[in-house]
Amino acid sequence: MTVGAVCEAAFASAREAVESGRIPCAAVGVVGADGESAVRLEGMAALVPARETLTREHWFDLASLSKVIATTTMILTLAEQGRLELDRPLTDAIPDLRQYDIAGAAERKLTFRDCLMHRSFLPAVEPIYTYGDDPARLRAFVLQREWRHGTPVYSDINFILLGIAIERLTGAPLSDWPLGAGLGFGPPPGPAVATEDCSWRGRVMKGEVHDENAFALGGAPGHAGLFGTIDGVLGFARALMAGEILPEAMMAEIRTAGDRHRTCGWERAFAGWHGGDACSAETIGHTGFTGTGLWVDFERGLAWTLLTNRVHPTRHADSDIAILRPAVGDRVITAWDEQTKS
Numbered sequence: 001m002t003v004g005a006v007c008e009a010a011f012a013s014a015r016e017a018v019e020s021g022r023i024p025c026a027a028v029g030v031v032g033a034d035g036e037s038a039v040r041l042e043g044m045a046a047l048v049p050a051r052e053t054l055t056r057e058h059w060f061d062l063a064s065l066s067k068v069i070a071t072t073t074m075i076l077t078l079a080e081q082g083r084l085e086l087d088r089p090l091t092d093a094i095p096d097l098r099q100y101d102i103a104g105a106a107e108r109k110l111t112f113r114d115c116l117m118h119r120s121f122l123p124a125v126e127p128i129y130t131y132g133d134d135p136a137r138l139r140a141f142v143l144q145r146e147w148r149h150g151t152p153v154y155s156d157i158n159f160i161l162l163g164i165a166i167e168r169l170t171g172a173p174l175s176d177w178p179l180g181a182g183l184g185f186g187p188p189p190g191p192a193v194a195t196e197d198c199s200w201r202g203r204v205m206k207g208e209v210h211d212e213n214a215f216a217l218g219g220a221p222g223h224a225g226l227f228g229t230i231d232g233v234l235g236f237a238r239a240l241m242a243g244e245i246l247p248e249a250m251m252a253e254i255r256t257a258g259d260r261h262r263t264c265g266w267e268r269a270f271a272g273w274h275g276g277d278a279c280s281a282e283t284i285g286h287t288g289f290t291g292t293g294l295w296v297d298f299e300r301g302l303a304w305t306l307l308t309n310r311v312h313p314t315r316h317a318d319s320d321i322a323i324l325r326p327a328v329g330d331r332v333i334t335a336w337d338e339q340t341k342s
Contacts, residue, residue, distance in 0.1 A: 002339070003030045007038035007304075009335035013327040014306065018043040022319050023291065023310045025054040025193065027230045030332060033241045033301030037234050046194035048204060048313050059188035059227045060307045061195050061210045063288030066226035067159050069236055070185075072265030074166050074177055075112060076250040083169055086113040086253070086264070093165035097143050107147060112165070115158035116264040121149040122157040129200070129216035138217055139164055156213065156223040163222020175220040180239065182232020185220040192227070195290050197313040204313065210290050224288075230307055237296055237303035254284060255298060274322070276329025278337075289315075293325050297333070304332045 007030040014026035025043030039056060046052040062069065078084050084093060091097050091108050098105030106121065114120045131141055142160055163174055170176075175185040186192075192207035200212060209215050211224035219225050228236075239245050246254070253264040261270050266284040269275060275285040275295040285295035291310030296303040306328050310319035 002038075003032050003036050004038040005339065006030050006332055006335040007040050010304065010328050010331040011040035011042075013324055013331060014040075014308075015042055017308075017320065017324050023308045023321070023324075024312050025309055027054065027056075027060075027307045028304065028328060029230045029234045029307075030302070030304045031234045031238045033238070035238055035242075037231075037238070039230050039234070041230070045191065045309070046204070046206060046312065048194075048197065052191075052194070054193065055191065056230065058191045058193050059207070059229055060193045060292060060309070061186075061205070061288075061290045062226045062228050062233070062292050062307075063211060063224050063290040064156075065228075065233070065286055065288045065292050065294055066224045067222070068265045068286045068294070069183065069228070069233070070174060070177065070179060070226050071159050071162050071166070071222040072116060072254070073179075073245060074174065075116060075162055076246055076253055076264065078166070078169055079112070080247055080250050084112055084165070086116070087111050090115070090161060090165055093168045094143065094161070097161075098146070100144065101146075105146070106149070110161070112162065113264065115162050117258055117262050118154045118158055119152045120155060120158055121152065122147050122155045123150060124153045125156050125213075127212070128160075129212040133216060135216065135218035159223035160213070160217070160221050163220075166222065173218075173220055174222065174225075179226075180232065180235055182229040182235060184227060185225050186227045188227040190229070193307075193309045194312045195309055196311045196315055210311065230305060233294055233305045233307065234303070237294060237305065240296060241298065241301060241303060255282065274325040274329075276326040276333065278330045278333035287325065291319065291321055295329060300333070300336060302332070302336055304329065 011028045027041035029039045031037035045054040098107045187207045194206040195210040214224040269283040280299035282299040283297040287293040291308035
């Protein structure tokens with residue numbers, strides 16, 4: 001079975017999106033559990049201030065893929081080592097969380113699992129970068145703020161707190177954690193794909209993290225900041241399928257634990273999700289705001305990634321990324337299953 005043919009079939013949707021001008025560039029990669037992989041790419045890594053053709057060596061701003069490739073992996077590894085318990089409160093690692101209201105602060109009752117599964121009351125996002133430009137002071141702001149309560153939503157704040165917990169437990173920034181070839185917190189060591197012409201920073205982001213809060217928090221918080229090549233992302237997916245990233249007990253936390261839409265850190269397949277409807281129920285995935293995504297179908301022993309710069313030069317344009325992602329996923333699975341039957 002060749003993953004090259006699967007990748008070529010899946011890339012048809014991405015190629016059309018590039019050629020129609022909806023996104024500047026796209027890279028699609030597919031890898032099997034045996035390690036065989038294939039990559040297809042097309043388009044421009046940058047349009048402004050100068051045009052630059054995408055290559056396989058370019059580093060993408062992975063945005064919220066940071067949450068699963070980096071932060072979730074780190075938290076589950078620390079849990080396996082006995083340095084934290086998922087169902088214990090964050091205060092085990094961050095005793096000064098809401099330290100001026102120890103008896104009444106709801107934030108002090110949040111557990112590691114609450115944050116991993118986005119089942120806290122915390123808001124989806126907050127413009128933390130508007131409160132100052134000192135990363136240490138902004139971390140203190142996050143810890144001492146009385147956050148407004150709401151129904152559980154997908155929240156960057158959950159993972160910013162997890163990132164601070166990792167820093168406290170390890171005594172080191174997240175950027176010190178070894179993540180494998182082709183992955184790392186910025187700036188990347190090779191050519192970078194451009195993201196947005198940022199109105200706040202007054203320049204096109206290229207090799208600098210796109211997310212404003214991640215930038216203000218020092219570039220390597222828990223919710224964003226990771227960069228990667230397409231081979232780096234595929235390498236992570238292959239190692240995850242092979243059980244090289246997490247031991248069996250922690251793999252169960254991302255494959256089966258949780259609710260019908262979420263496991264620890266990851267989303268799981270459900271009708272109408274971003275990974276397409278053709279994948280198995282044993283599929284997990286995640287997306288990133290810059291136009292990235294990674295999906296792993298454990299039943300088939302297959303993973304695929306779609307990396308784009310859909311926010312370049314502006315996020316305020318209709319890239320149809322919500323249509324492109326499931327289209328790529330459905331093409332991957334359809335082509336894979338056709339080969340399996342033949």
